[in-house]
Amino acid sequence: MKHLRPLNKKAARIDEAASLLEEDVVALQQQPRPHVPMGCSLAFSPGWEVDAGGGTAGLCQPVERDIYDCYVTCFWPVQVPDHVNYSPDWASNCAVATKDWRNLDLVFP
């Protein structure tokens, strides 16, 4: 810390924590960046989740598209079932997401 000089052990620990923060690695900031689906909630991009009127009807892409983008392409297999290891067939009954999304089932790892 530049403006506070730590004088006891507790202050030294706070100082240490502060310097760790400076050197902190922030996710998704390193190159090369992993693939982050457009509109991913991690890469906050306003205008994706709701349209100008606050609904979903006027979005340039259907909200259901993230089913495939998260499921197949995302580097971080958490939000949806993981198609590489455990649930390769999860979306097999869902040919067109906007129509068939009801066929998607819950997954119990």
Place this chain on the structure above:
Amino acid sequence: MTVMLSHRYRAGEYRSFAAADARFIYVVGAGSIFQLDAAAAQVLDLLEDGAADHGDLVRALGDRGMPAADAYELVRELRFAGVILSDQAAYAPAPAPDHPPADFPLQALVLNITNQCNLACTYCYEFGADKIATPQGKKKYMSIDTARESVDLLIAQSAGRKGVHITFFGGETLMNFPLLKDVVAYATDRARQAGKTVGFSLTTNATLLTPAIIQFLSDNEIGVTVSMDGPPDLQDRHRVYKSGKGSYAVVEPRLRALIAGHRTRAITARVTLTDGVTDVLRIYRHLKDDLGFHEVGFAPVTSGDARSYSLAAGEMDGVLAQFHLLADEWLEHAIAGRSHGFSNVSETISELIQGVHKSHPCGAGLGLLGVSPSGDLSPCHRFTDADTHTMGHVSSGIDRDRQRDFLARGHVDAKYECQSCWARPLCAGGCHHEAFVRYGDTGHANLHYCDWIREWTDRCLRIYGELAVKNPAFLERFAQRKALS
């Protein structure tokens, strides 16, 4: 729609103090001490009159010549250290535990190896007007079996600790010296088997010291605290035999022999300040310079209602004034790189170095328990033999329900008045026993000495600040110093 957060800052909870032309803060939430540079001090001054917007702060710093990027960084730093708080962040206080950890390992036992004493000090909390002990029909001397069971309990309940400690207490400990010798041998052996180290100390009135005892204490590195009130006129005022005869003449030659012969541990005097025994400077000079004690600590007598020996209302102010004079001396010594024997400063400085933040005022009932001559456990030696506070028995173990109740009451978060006090990380409401005697509840804050505690803590903070500027090496040495006693 995007809403930008607009932070509004206010001063956090800290104690601001100045020493040696520098400014410091003691941050209450953490117990941390920082020296402020001019820019940081400026921010605190700006927030003195109330909260300010982030933008206004940055502008105000800019007016004083600080580039905006630096100002952002400064604000971030102060916020990180908890010096300033934002209204946009929720500061949930750390949740108070509903109950303390039941498996908190023991570190120390205070063995009350006898409740008998050859003196009859009029203010004694064990026998005087404010006693809470109920020794009727109980053992007067601890038996070897009880003592060994105590040691076994300490070893068994100190999982994970490398070192444990046994303090011998009384009564007058030396009235049961044979047992003391046995416990030292037995505990050393048991600790070795368990892969631990064990340290010992005792409190005595020094009337029964002999050359053989002194040799034993020195050989076994047993720390000694002597209860003593000062030169003859003061010592003999309250510290008397049952006949009324003063004890100074008996104590003095034995003490000199102890201080000359015991070279392995510091010898500490513990002075009780009572009505008429308030001449702190004269007492200190006598005990430190004439008799040669390494450390001298002072505490006002514990008393409930006004007793004949209680300090009169005005007397405590005189005592504190003299404490300040000794504190001046302590600081002078420290700046010159020398140690000074006034424990009341040394103890607080040690705690400030660590940045302690106490959930409870002391280790009583947590890492430390008292054992009565009959083997009853109690939160500490001051509750020995008090039926109201029994916390199990060495043969049956710790009574966890009573321990939980005691610790839940004594937790600083359970003391309403403490929540707005900046000295609570160090004080945590003060002595459980004192609170019980004074207010009838171990969980009551000791409101009668809040002002003294704050005044004294403030004084020690300023000493700390001055040393940090003038002789930081001394503080580092002090931090490393292994407690001698």
